[in-house]
Amino acid sequence: xxxxxxxxxxxxxxxxxxxxxxxxxxxxxxxxxxxxxxxxxxxxxxxxxxxxxxxxxxxxxxxxxxxxxxxxxxxxxxxxxxxxxxxxxxxxxxxxxxxxxxxxxxxxxxxxxxxxxxxxx
Amino acid sequence: xxxxxxxxxxxxxxxxxxxxxxxxxxxxxxxxxxxxxxxxxxxxxxxxxxxxxxxxxxxxxxxxxxxxxxxxxxxxxxxxxxxxxxxxxxxxxxxxxxxxxxxxxxxxxxxxxxxxxxxxxxxxxxxxxxxxxxxxxxxxxxxxxxxxxxxxxxxxxxxxxxxxxxxxxxxxxxxxxxxxxx
Numbered sequence: 001x002x003x004x005x006x007x008x009x010x011x012x013x014x015x016x017x018x019x020x021x022x023x024x025x026x027x028x029x030x031x032x033x034x035x036x037x038x039x040x041x042x043x044x045x046x047x048x049x050x051x052x053x054x055x056x057x058x059x060x061x062x063x064x065x066x067x068x069x070x071x072x073x074x075x076x077x078x079x080x081x082x083x084x085x086x087x088x089x090x091x092x093x094x095x096x097x098x099x100x101x102x103x104x105x106x107x108x109x110x111x112x113x114x115x116x117x118x119x120x121x
Numbered sequence: 122x123x124x125x126x127x128x129x130x131x132x133x134x135x136x137x138x139x140x141x142x143x144x145x146x147x148x149x150x151x152x153x154x155x156x157x158x159x160x161x162x163x164x165x166x167x168x169x170x171x172x173x174x175x176x177x178x179x180x181x182x183x184x185x186x187x188x189x190x191x192x193x194x195x196x197x198x199x200x201x202x203x204x205x206x207x208x209x210x211x212x213x214x215x216x217x218x219x220x221x222x223x224x225x226x227x228x229x230x231x232x233x234x235x236x237x238x239x240x241x242x243x244x245x246x247x248x249x250x251x252x253x254x255x256x257x258x259x260x261x262x263x264x265x266x267x268x269x270x271x272x273x274x275x276x277x278x279x280x281x282x283x284x285x286x287x288x289x290x291x292x293x294x295x296x297x298x299x300x301x302x303x
Contacts, residue, residue: 010151031179033147033186065172067179068265075252096169099176099273106245110253 001052004045012038013063017045022054026077027062027092035069039076046080057087062121063100071103075110082111095120139206145189145219150182157206166300173298174213176273178206180266181217181296189219190289213298220289226282229292236267237277244272270296 001019008014008028016023032038049057059081066074081087091104101118108116132140138160141153157178161171182204189202202219221229239247248268258264271278279295 010155011147031183033150033183065175065179067183068269069183071265072252072255075255094168097172098169099172106249110249 001049002045004041013066015042017042017049019049019054022056022058024057024059025062026060026074027064029064030066030070030074032067032070035067035073039070039073043073043076043080046077046084050080050084053084053086055086057081057084058090059087060090060092061104062092064094066103075107078107078111078114082114088115088117090117090119092119092121135205136207136209137205138208140203141205142203143201145182145185145202145204147183147186150179150186153182153204154178170213170298170300173273174206174215177215177270177296177298180270181215181294184266185217185219188221190221209300211300213300215296215298216293218291218293220285221292223284223288223290226290226292230280230282233267233278233280236271239271241272241275244268248272274298 003020004015004017006012006015011029011031011033013026013028013030015027016025018024026042030038059077061074078089081089089108091101091107093100093104101120104116104118108114131137139153139157141149143149154175158171158175161174166174185202185204191201202217204218205214205216207214207216236244236247248265251264251268256264267278274296276297276299279297281293283291283293285291
């Protein structure tokens with residue numbers, strides 16, 4: 001399967017999606033003006049991946065900041081993962097960033113089965 | 122040329138560390154954010170406070186990019202607006218002002234009033250309710266900006282509408298972020 005490897009910028013996150021190496025990670029800052037457009041290829045990739053997923057998918061979010069437009073798209077990603085058996089999320093937050101920790105908790109409440117693990121750094 | 126001195130004195134008196142007037146785009150948003158960040162870094166602001174200020178700034182600036190209307194079209198570009206940050210001993214004050222269509226005043230005012238009527242838990246529930254519905258507006262907004270600003274601020278949002286003409290109103294919004302850790 002194709003590999004998505006996007007370098008982070010000042011307003012978009014670094015994204016690696018690599019089925020073969022089992023790397024699934026979104027990190028950095030996400031505040032694109034058009035979040036739907038930015039995340040469209042990611043959602044398409046997940047649609048394809050869903051048809052032939054690895055036995056386990058550990059998806060990491062290590063976000064420093066995201067805007068509300070991105071939060072909607074993050075939930076879309078989580079909803080897709082929710083339908084992929086064997087997937088789980090590791091939600092990283094900076095140790096003094098209660099807002100990011102709480103955001104992760106809220107996302108975990110918005111999906112059905114997807115297990116979340118919280119890690120501070 | 123006295124207006125320069127007057128303007129500077131007003132800025133000092135209001136403790137304004139940043140004022141931007143003009144057209145708002147994503148590129149400008151990034152520059153304003155970078156300036157504010159550097160400014161806060163320069164006097165060693167706490168990371169937690171910095172993140173909240175950054176957060177409110179992003180929502181505020183992107184609201185302007187999406188929704189501000191041009192009003193003095195001879196002198197200004199599209200979506201001209203004003204954005205300011207004031208730094209006081211105990212708080213940051215993030216203020217914006219931009220034109221919106223008159224016919225949106227009522228709906229906007231009701232929405233802000235509703236947000237201000239909610240406590241922490243109420244805001245959280247409203248946020249989850251809207252994100253679950255999951256619709257993006259034609260302008261790419263998630264309808265969550267003001268709620269997020271209120272949540273990050275922990276204070277009520279202050280707002281005002283001044284009529285500009287028959288079709289436009291000037292919308293001012295003021296968000297406070299405490300510098301003492303709550």
